[in-house]
Amino acid sequence: MREFDVRQLTEAVSTMVQDVNYRYPADVKHCLDSACEKETSRIGKATLEYLKLNAAIADEKHIPICQDTGMVAVYLYVGQDVHFTHGSVNEAIQEGVRQGYDKGYLRKSMVSEPLFERVNTKDNTPCMIYTSIIDGEQVILEITCKGAGSENMSVIEMLKPAQGIEGVKQTVLNAVKKAGPNACPPMVIGVGLGGSFDYAAYLAKKATVRSCDSAHPDPRYAALEDQLLSEINQLNIGPQGLKGDTTALKVNIETHATHIACLPCAVNISCHITRHARREF
Known part of the structure; x- marks a missing residue:
């Protein structure tokens, strides 16, 4: 003991x-740096550079x-x-x-x-x-x-099992479209699938804590994470809602077993900072 x-x-x-x-957490900073290199929109790239500058000043001056x-x-x-x-x-x-x-x-x-x-x-x-x-x-x-700006954009849908993958994708994409600039993109998006109404929401929030450098251990869900990220970044919402290729930095999915008649789908949207930390004792 x-x-x-x-x-x-x-x-x-x-x-x-x-x-x-x-x-920034190291994983989020890595994703932001990578996105900045790939961004093709002039204003989108400039916005990402401003976010990085803001972060550098915050770190140097020890302010939020x-x-x-x-x-x-x-x-x-x-x-x-x-x-x-x-x-x-x-x-x-x-x-x-x-x-x-x-x-x-x-x-x-x-x-x-x-x-x-x-x-x-x-x-x-x-x-x-x-x-x-x-x-x-x-x-x-x-x-x-x-923060509340991104938290307020989160949703949960009790899908029918027959709605399947397309129902999940539509739920996530609709949530991102509704969020638009209000969630301070580029976003990190946590998706909770399965369990019950309440547990799916827990999974979605927990998914935002998972490293942006990771992938779901099940290759099927890992592929869905990549597919959702690609489709989200085609929406042209862009950094801070000013258009561009980088609407989201990462989509993380967490899953749990569920009832035969259920397909709960929760989406927890996080802003470009996505503040998270882990410590083991």
Whole structure:
């Protein structure tokens, strides 16, 4: 049995939320650099260059790449042989968010409840925490800081199984068309297929955390990721909605078994920053 001090989670979350707001994740930067080299539209290429310049200034001056520093989602994977000490896991994570957004001078955007008062909590908590039990003694922490401009463009459709691949493609393409410039393209698009209504949405968000340098392990879904990316980039929405070849940097698909009568399809759209980080303990 491994003992794990929850204060390590506080420290890690605090550092991670600052880092991902000051600089592109390496995989996203790689995709953006590659897109900039291939972009054929003059204004599209110039826009991508401006995004890169903005990111360089943010990194150098230690200021956020975007003024919307997002709401935090945390994915915590806990080995079944781990025993946490020195407090509550959930509170340790929330405290990490509080400290990170305070120390990093990051904008606090969370409101206490969604409909009536909508009072700002002033520390960007509570974040959303998803916990999974894994084998062994490892603890893995993944985070994403998601801005509202792209989050608001996400959709879910309960497709009929007979709609199949074409139904999935149409759902994704319609979501991207509707998003247009509002999601701050070039986008990273997470697609969740299967499970239930709620689980498909979870899969879609989780797909945006997956590295943009990766591919789905099933070659059929990997091919669908590439096909969707190609068709999306033919829409001519372009960087920041100003036309061009680069509407999306990557499409990531996550899947789960589902009911014989179901084909849930969720699309979670992320902006050109797609802030995410991973740490293993």
